[in-house]
Amino acid sequence: MTRTILTLEQMREAEQAAECSLGELMERAGEALAEAVALGSAPRAVLVLAGPGNNGGDGYVAARHLRDRGFDVRIAALADPKSDLAVDARTAWDGEVERLGDDTKPAPILIDCLFGTGLSRPLDDALAATLMRLAERAEFTIACDLPSGIETDSGALLSDVPEYDLTLALGALKPAHRLSPAMRHCGQVAVADIGIDAASDWFEIAEPVLPPARPEGHKYDRGLVQLLAGEMPGAIALAAKAAARSGAGYVRLFTSQPIEGLPDAIVQTDQGSVQDERIGCLLVGPGMGDIPVLITLALTAPKPIVFDADAIRHVGDPERLVGHDVILTPHEGELKALFGDIEGSKADRALVAAQRCQNVVVYKGADTLVAAPDGRLGFAPPAPSALATAGTGDVLSGIIATLRARGMDAFEAACAGVWIHGRAAERAGDPLIADDLIAALPDLT
Numbered sequence: 001m002t003r004t005i006l007t008l009e010q011m012r013e014a015e016q017a018a019e020c021s022l023g024e025l026m027e028r029a030g031e032a033l034a035e036a037v038a039l040g041s042a043p044r045a046v047l048v049l050a051g052p053g054n055n056g057g058d059g060y061v062a063a064r065h066l067r068d069r070g071f072d073v074r075i076a077a078l079a080d081p082k083s084d085l086a087v088d089a090r091t092a093w094d095g096e097v098e099r100l101g102d103d104t105k106p107a108p109i110l111i112d113c114l115f116g117t118g119l120s121r122p123l124d125d126a127l128a129a130t131l132m133r134l135a136e137r138a139e140f141t142i143a144c145d146l147p148s149g150i151e152t153d154s155g156a157l158l159s160d161v162p163e164y165d166l167t168l169a170l171g172a173l174k175p176a177h178r179l180s181p182a183m184r185h186c187g188q189v190a191v192a193d194i195g196i197d198a199a200s201d202w203f204e205i206a207e208p209v210l211p212p213a214r215p216e217g218h219k220y221d222r223g224l225v226q227l228l229a230g231e232m233p234g235a236i237a238l239a240a241k242a243a244a245r246s247g248a249g250y251v252r253l254f255t256s257q258p259i260e261g262l263p264d265a266i267v268q269t270d271q272g273s274v275q276d277e278r279i280g281c282l283l284v285g286p287g288m289g290d291i292p293v294l295i296t297l298a299l300t301a302p303k304p305i306v307f308d309a310d311a312i313r314h315v316g317d318p319e320r321l322v323g324h325d326v327i328l329t330p331h332e333g334e335l336k337a338l339f340g341d342i343e344g345s346k347a348d349r350a351l352v353a354a355q356r357c358q359n360v361v362v363y364k365g366a367d368t369l370v371a372a373p374d375g376r377l378g379f380a381p382p383a384p385s386a387l388a389t390a391g392t393g394d395v396l397s398g399i400i401a402t403l404r405a406r407g408m409d410a411f412e413a414a415c416a417g418v419w420i421h422g423r424a425a426e427r428a429g430d431p432l433i434a435d436d437l438i439a440a441l442p443d444l445t
Contacts, residue, residue, distance in 0.1 A: 002204065002206040003173055003191060003204040004198065005177075005202040005203055005377075006171070006172040006173070006198055006202070007153050007174070008117055010198060011172065011174065011198075014197070015171075015196065018195050019195065023088065024195070026054060026089060027061055028192075029058045029194050030057075030062040030063075030064070030089070031062070031065050032194060033062035033142070033168055033192070034061075034063075034065035034069065036166065036168050036192070037062070037071070037111065037140075040140060040142075043072070044108050045071075045107040047074050047075075047105075047106065047111070048062060048063045048074070048111045049077075049100060049110070049111065049131070050097075050100075051115050051116075052079040052082040052086065053086060055113050055114065055115055055116035055145060056078070056089075056113050057085050057089035057090070058089075058116075059111060059113025059144060062111060062113070063093055063095070064092060064093050071109075074107065075097045075098070076104045077097050078114060078127065102130060104130065107134075108140065110142070111143075112135075112141070112143045112144060112147060112164070115149070116144050116146050117174060119152070121158065122149070129160075131148060132160055135162035140166075141162060141165050141187075142166045143186065145167070145169060146167065146186070147161050147162065147164050147182075148161070152174050153345060154179065155179025155183065155346070156182070157182065161182075163185050164186060165188065166187050166188050167187060168191075169190065169191045171192070171193070171194050172198065173379075175345070175379070177189045178204060178381070178382075179367045179379070180366045183367060201375045201376045204379050204380075204381055205370065205415045205419050208420070210247075210408075210445060211406045219249035220249060222405075222406060223247075223249050223402060223405030224279050224280050225240075225282075225398075225402055226252050226274065226276070226303075227239060227282075227286075227401075228274075228284045228297065228298065229253055229255035229257075230294060230310065231288065232287035233287060234287060235394045236253065236288075238391045238395055239398035240262060241262065241263070242394070242396075242397075243399070243402045244266055246402035246403065247402060247406065247442075248280075248405055248406070251265070251266045251267070252267045253266060253268045255269075255270065274297055274301035274303070275300075275302075279405075280304070281306060281402070281404040282301060282306070283306045283397055285308035286393075287394075288310035290310075290314075292314040295307070299324055305324065305326045305327070306326075306329065306400055308396075308397035309394070312328055312330045312335075312338050313334055318338055318353070318356045318357040319356070321358070322357065322359075324359070326359040327413070327414050328353075328357065328359060328360070330362075330363060331393065335349065335353060339356060346363065347369060350377065358373045359373065360372055360373075360410045366388070370411065376411060378415045380419070382422075383422030383425055383426070384422075389433065391433065392437060394434065395424075396417060396418070396421045399420055399421060400417035403417055424437045427444075
């Protein structure tokens with residue numbers, strides 16, 4: 001199921017539009033936080049760190065529910081509550097509240113309710129050091145909505161931030177849950193349903209629904225992927241094998257020099273035309289090298305195109321792609337080479353790039369994003385760090401080209417390719433090489 005991602009402003013609007021009161025939302029949030037702790041641990045000592053705002057209010061509510069469940073609960077407050085809701089939550093807690101500081105003793109379970117979302121400045125150095133010390137001494141750490149010290153919309157670290165075991169997102173995921181470097185500090189992320197109902201064009205990419213194979217269909221119905229080889233055969237060979245293992249009906253490779261080691265099912269030829277009406281998608285870039293004429297050749301064809309790797313660096317002007325049906329798959333350096341310096345978060349940069357070229361952009365990295373020119377933005381679910389190895393990007397381009405050739409819409413094909421790529425890495429294990437990813441594809445496509 002697709003999970004919505006809300007920015008800070010969208011979340012605040014959603015809270016105001018909720019059918020229940022803000023006080024009821026806080027009660028639900030605190031109860032969900034207590035439930036998450038109880039599911040992960042038998043009753044034992046808990047330390048709740050409470051900030052002065054509503055995140056701290058959630059902590060007071062969670063402490064009350066945990067105590068009712070038999071947990072030994074302490075609360076260490078950074079300051080007295082400042083918001084009316086937090087004051088009410090503090091009043092409902094009839095236990096002691098100690099002051100958070102250098103002498104605060106750790107506990108096996110630590111709940112961070114200091115700041116959560118909305119933080120825009122670094123934590124005080126002493127506070128950051130205390131938080132790090134208490135987290136390192138705990139056996140299980142959980143953050144309420146977001147770890148303290150993280151900027152909600154960009155995923156930037158404003159201070160030193162512990163790496164938590166669990167982050168409980170309240171109402172919806174936030175961008176920082178799926179953007180680097182914040183996502184590594186969130187640990188496992190669960191979403192608590194507290195009664196927020198909001199729509200957004202931003203979402204976490206979910207398992208796709210792939211086009212079914214028709215019993216009466218033939219190889220061209222399942223999609224002809226046409227690859228244009230360049231100077232380095234290894235990369236385009238990986239992309240071709242990925243296309244074949246992703247369910248393409250026909251994979252054809254234009255190359256002037258035969259490439260060894262490819263299955264016979266992948267047709268290698270130095271003849272043919274990109275104008276072939278049977279082509280479902282062209283793939284250009286892996287191993288292309290310094291042959292920019294291949295880009296010009298591809299753009300003469302009225303066909304969907306995937307531009308990867310060297311092709312992205314040689315496009316020249318992003319406006320050259322306007323009016324064409326293209327999916328770009330750049331990593332950080334390639335995006336900058338084509339679009340220059342773009343201000344803002346990774347999400348901002350992805351959307352600006354998609355709007356400038358009026359095509360879908362797969363902005364790769366540990367936090368891959370898929371951006372459409374109409375403002376849709378898909379955030380990849382976490383994938384193994386083992387993907388950071390040579391050739392895995394070539395595999396991704398082959399998967400996406402196949403899904404596009406099979407008839408999927410460009411944005412949907414890109415999102416589906418990213419999801420499949422990540423799950424293939426999970427199946428392949430760590431360490432992996434690109435060929436391991438390819439071997440895992442048939443069960444996913």
